[in-house]
Amino acid sequence: MNPRGDRRPRVVVGVGGGIAAYKSCEVIRRLADADVTVVPTEAALKFVGQATFEALSGNPVHSGVFTDVPAVNHVRTGQQADLVVIAPATADLMARAAAGRADDLLTSTLLVTRAPVIFAPAMHTEMWTHPATQANVATLRSRGAIVIPPAVGRLTGPDSGPGRLPEPEHIVELALTVLNRPDALPYDLAGRRVVITAGGTREELDPVRFLGNRSSGRQGFALALVAAARGAEVTLIAANVALPTPPGVRLVPVTDARSLQAAVVAEAATADVVVMAAAVADFRPANRQESKIKKVGDLEPDALALVRNPDILAGLVADRRGAVPLIVGFAAETGDENADVMTYAREKLRRKGCDLLVVNRVDGGRAFEVADNAAVILDSDGGATDVPFGPKTLLAAALWDAVAARGTGGPG
Ligand code: CTP
Numbered sequence: 001m002n003p004r005g006d007r008r009p010r011v012v013v014g015v016g017g018g019i020a021a022y023k024s025c026e027v028i029r030r031l032a033d034a035d036v037t038v039v040p041t042e043a044a045l046k047f048v049g050q051a052t053f054e055a056l057s058g059n060p061v062h063s064g065v066f067t068d069v070p071a072v073n074h075v076r077t078g079q080q081a082d083l084v085v086i087a088p089a090t091a092d093l094m095a096r097a098a099a100g101r102a103d104d105l106l107t108s109t110l111l112v113t114r115a116p117v118i119f120a121p122a123m124h125t126e127m128w129t130h131p132a133t134q135a136n137v138a139t140l141r142s143r144g145a146i147v148i149p150p151a152v153g154r155l156t157g158p159d160s161g162p163g164r165l166p167e168p169e170h171i172v173e174l175a176l177t178v179l180n181r182p183d184a185l186p187y188d189l190a191g192r193r194v195v196i197t198a199g200g201t202r203e204e205l206d207p208v209r210f211l212g213n214r215s216s217g218r219q220g221f222a223l224a225l226v227a228a229a230r231g232a233e234v235t236l237i238a239a240n241v242a243l244p245t246p247p248g249v250r251l252v253p254v255t256d257a258r259s260l261q262a263a264v265v266a267e268a269a270t271a272d273v274v275v276m277a278a279a280v281a282d283f284r285p286a287n288r289q290e291s292k293i294k295k296v297g298d299l300e301p302d303a304l305a306l307v308r309n310p311d312i313l314a315g316l317v318a319d320r321r322g323a324v325p326l327i328v329g330f331a332a333e334t335g336d337e338n339a340d341v342m343t344y345a346r347e348k349l350r351r352k353g354c355d356l357l358v359v360n361r362v363d364g365g366r367a368f369e370v371a372d373n374a375a376v377i378l379d380s381d382g383g384a385t386d387v388p389f390g391p392k393t394l395l396a397a398a399l400w401d402a403v404a405a406r407g408t409g410g411p412g
């Protein structure tokens with residue numbers, strides 16, 4: 001599976017000259033399993049010292065083309081890379097890259113390399129939204145570079161808005177995805193409005209107790225991270241998830257099945273794709289108590305009465321008018337003595353009437369609370385795509401491939 005055999009992947013981390021340069025240290029740290037060469041610009045070295053980059057990467061660090069000349073670094077660094085990650089990518093650095101300049105070691109490396117390149121932008125909102133920067137981003141994307149949307153939040157000084165460096169963990173998740181599959185992040189979902197549910201609903205018994213499940217929300221968040229990197233406009237409806245919001249993603253927090261349903265129905269009205277990755281409780285307590293349920297002497301508690309929750313996915317399918325949105329369901333399945341997991345999954349796809357069904361194999365407690373997932377993507381057209389055991393972002397990429405291939409959903 002690994003095209004490099006046992007060799008460690010060679011990753012160039014390019015660091016632009018912005019205050020977010022200090023966060024590149026965390027990116028380098030999280031890439032510890034790779035052979036990392038750090039190439040800062042001269043300006044980046046005003047924010048973080050060469051010694052820090054050398055200590056974190058274990059490799060020598062140069063920024064100009066006139067040091068260590070016999071090693072021909074301005075060519076070798078780019079030739080030998082399996083991946084180049086630019087974090088932070090400043091407006092100036094992207095302008096120089098878009099123009100094809102080669103006036104320092106980093107831009108020379110970008111011109112030489114044929115490896116995938118990921119730009120993680122960081123700059124003030126005005127600089128990000130300026131037509132010059134947007135044109136440079138479009139140019140870089142048209143040449144196959146991956147430009148992650150910046151995060152929204154606090155910037156240098158008192159300002160706040162889009163332009164924050166995406167979290168190092170998101171940058172590294174995308175980097176590892178591309179190392180696994182260089183074509184995992186095409187810019188093919190631009191203009192598509194995607195709604196994703198994630199996490200697990202909590203159905204309250206009283207003000208302090210709830211019925212919940214073990215869903216961490218990781219799969220839904222990975223879907224959102226990858227969709228936004230592929231250009232989609234992403235709304236992530238998250239039930240009780242303790243994970244950072246991926247860059248370029250609008251988060252709608254919800255708690256129980258009914259609040260999740262209300263959010264999904266509202267968002268689905270204008271969506272091209274709805275992905276139901278959340279673990280929705282099938283039942284809720286029939287009577288939520290207004291105050292904490294008390295122990296009464298030594299008496300056994302009353303039996304808990306439950307009622308059915310709405311089947312949100314089935315409701316979406318039933319209410320769908322015409323061809324959109326494309327509806328994707330998730331199913332956690334095991335086989336049993338009567339039938340295997342795929343038989344149950346095909347049956348569920350038919351029953352739910354969605355366009356695509358992602359079948360997680362949960363035998364042995366897999367899929368919950370772990371970073372890796374194995375699955376099959378079933379298409380109502382009859383197709384099936386096997387996604388081998390691997391990071392949840394790779395399953396996400398495979399699902400977006402299937403969505404991009406399908407176009408719209410439904411019988412229309
Ligand atoms: N789902 C939903 N509303 C519910 C329960 C589930 O929208 N009340 C969605 C989930 O988000 C998922 C899909 O339905 O996309 C399948 O969920 P799962 O619990 O595996 O399937 P069920 O149809 O509930 O089947 P069963 O519990 O019998 O396995």
